[in-house]
Every structure is written in structure tokens, then in C-alpha cells.
Amino acid sequence: MRPMSFYRSKLEAIFLLAILFGLSAPAEVPAKKWNAQWQPVKLVNGSPVLFRVTAPLQFTELKGSFLGQEFSFRSSKACHCWYGFAGVSLTTKPGTYTLQVEGKDAGGKEAAMSYLVRVSAAHYPTSTIKVAPAFVEPPKELDPVIAAADAAKKQAFAATDPSPLWSGAFERPTDTETSGVFGSARVYNGKKKSQHLGLDFRASPGTPVHATNAGTVILARPLYFEGNCVMLDHGQGLLTVYMHLSEFKVKEGDRVAAGQLIALSGGTGRSTGPHLHFALRWRGEYLDPRTLLDLHPPGR
Numbered sequence: 001m002r003p004m005s006f007y008r009s010k011l012e013a014i015f016l017l018a019i020l021f022g023l024s025a026p027a028e029v030p031a032k033k034w035n036a037q038w039q040p041v042k043l044v045n046g047s048p049v050l051f052r053v054t055a056p057l058q059f060t061e062l063k064g065s066f067l068g069q070e071f072s073f074r075s076s077k078a079c080h081c082w083y084g085f086a087g088v089s090l091t092t093k094p095g096t097y098t099l100q101v102e103g104k105d106a107g108g109k110e111a112a113m114s115y116l117v118r119v120s121a122a123h124y125p126t127s128t129i130k131v132a133p134a135f136v137e138p139p140k141e142l143d144p145v146i147a148a149a150d151a152a153k154k155q156a157f158a159a160t161d162p163s164p165l166w167s168g169a170f171e172r173p174t175d176t177e178t179s180g181v182f183g184s185a186r187v188y189n190g191k192k193k194s195q196h197l198g199l200d201f202r203a204s205p206g207t208p209v210h211a212t213n214a215g216t217v218i219l220a221r222p223l224y225f226e227g228n229c230v231m232l233d234h235g236q237g238l239l240t241v242y243m244h245l246s247e248f249k250v251k252e253g254d255r256v257a258a259g260q261l262i263a264l265s266g267g268t269g270r271s272t273g274p275h276l277h278f279a280l281r282w283r284g285e286y287l288d289p290r291t292l293l294d295l296h297p298p299g300r
């Protein structure tokens with residue numbers, strides 16, 4: 001090697017070294033290999049999943065299939081990767097499952113890859129809850145009220161945008177502490193057993209509740225068990241639900257931005273006291289909202 005002083009500048013030297021070591025010029029995209037990663041790293045039943053894939057071709061579209069659900073990936077310049085949202089239902093048994101990805105480039109050239117993904121068993125706790133008896137065994141005369149609520153929910157669950165409406169990280173709906181975790185087995189008044197399908201936040205009545213991400217308001221009305229309830233559609237079967245509210249700040253059909261005020265918290269419906277119940281629903285399954293808040297999708 002000639003001494004550094006031989007080169008007119010350090011930059012020139014670095015450039016020459018780059019050529020010697022076979023690096024491509026910065027403007028060119030280096031040839032990539034297939035690679036897949038997921039968050040959380042350890043998957044359990046009840047967990048949402050964020051898959052990140054890098055592919056060897058300049059794909060124009062990338063599709064995935066995992067646990068019987070098909071989903072599409074979005075490309076991100078921030079990570080030079082593709083990312084897609086999927087989930088592991090609560091009823092999924094521990095085991096190894098296949099993630100399949102399939103891409104297509106502008107010329108119609110296709111390529112596919114598969115990965116083995118391990119799913120472990122979650123350990124969800126048990127808790128005992130006391131609520132008004134009418135919320136454990138509702139009286140017969142309330143049948144029409146409950147049926148109407150069920151119909152409204154069914155209609156809301158069926159409405160999802162074919163495109164993703166969310167982007168970036170999912171934010172906490174309130175700034176307060178959590179008080180009840182997802183997946184805990186619940187014994188209501190020593191009788192009825194169910195599983196807690198959301199994340200509870202401590203919230204004195206009137207606490208502002210914010211949209212966790214951008215979406216459309218698909219439901220904003222009182223329901224029997226949920227109380228005043230807001231459901232947001234984030235597209236492609238990804239919904240978030242906010243329950244026991246005291247006041248609505250949005251109406252059905254509204255488009256909301258991430259972090260937008262959507263309601264004030266309360267203690268309406270089947271509630272042990274004022275708090276916010278926050279739920280994540282994906283393709284008809286409730287998944288752990290705690291994990292959703294911990295995901296790191298590429299930036300907005």
C-alpha cells in the first residue's frame with residue numbers, strides 16, 4: 001500500500017478501498033438474499049406477529065401465509081424490507097408452523113420461500129371478578145338488547161378495509177398504568193368462567209382515550225356487556241376495541257388519525273369499576289394488545 005499522503009483525500013482512499021473489497025457503489029441496491037424475522041421473537045398462542053422479509057428480487061408484491069391465514073406484505077424504504085401483520089390464535093397448539101412467502105416482480109417473475117416458526121404455550125393467569133349479577137346471567141327481558149348488540153358487533157366485525165390504514169407503531173390508548181392482562185381466565189361471581197380478551201388500563205372516569213393508530217370508526221355506540229364502545233378498523237381485518245367509555249368523541253364512519261381523541265373513559269357495561277378495556281381483534285380472533293403495543297413496525 002502507498003502511504004495515505006499519496007491520495008488527494010481520505011475520501012478517495014476510502015473509495016478505492018471500497019472497490020478493492022468488492023463493495024458496490026452506494027447508489028446501487030446490493031443483491032439481497034431471502035431473510036425473514038418476526039416480532040415478538042418468541043411467539044405464543046394469542047400473539048400478534050409482525051413479519052419482516054427481505055427478498056432477492058425487486059418484487060412489486062409479496063404475499064404471506066401463516067396458520068391458515070393469507071396476508072399481504074407492505075414494502076418499506078425505511079428498512080428496505082417488506083413487513084406484514086399476522087396472528088397466532090389463542091387456540092393454536094404449541095408446535096412448529098410454516099410461514100410461506102411468495103413474491104412477484106414487475107416482469108411477472110415469481111419466487112417463494114418458507115420458514116419454520118416455533119409457537120410456544122402462553123401461561124395466562126386466573127383472576128376472580130365480581131360484577132352485578134345481571135351481567136353474569138342477564139334476565140330474559142334483556143334478550144332483545146343483547147341480540148341487537150350482537151348484530152351491531154357482527155356488522156362491525158364484517159366491515160374491514162381491503163387496504164392497510166395503519167402505519168408505524170401502535171400507541172397506548174391512555175397514558176395510565178395497566179391493571180388487567182390479556183388471556184387471564186376469569187371467574188365471574190364464582191360462577192361463569194371466561195377468558196379476559198383485552199388489556200385493562202386504570203382510568204378514572206373522563207380520562208382521554210386515543211386511537212392507537214389510524215383507521216375508520218366502524219362502531220361507536222352503547223352495547224350491553226361492553227358499555228359505550230368504539231371499534232376502529234385499521235384495514236385487512238385488524239381492529240382495535242375500546243370499552244366501558246363514558247363519552248364518544250367520534251361517530252361511526254369517521255376517519256381517525258393515530259393518537260386522535262376518540263372518547264373519554266368510564267365504567268359502563270359489564271365493568272368492575274371505571275377503567276379502559278382495550279382489545280385487538282384480527283380476522284375474528286382476539287390477540288394480546290400488550291404485544292401489539294410492543295411491536296416496532298418501520299416508521300411512518
Ligand SMILES: [Zn+2]
Pocket residue numbers: 180196198199200276277278
Ligand atoms: Zn378488560
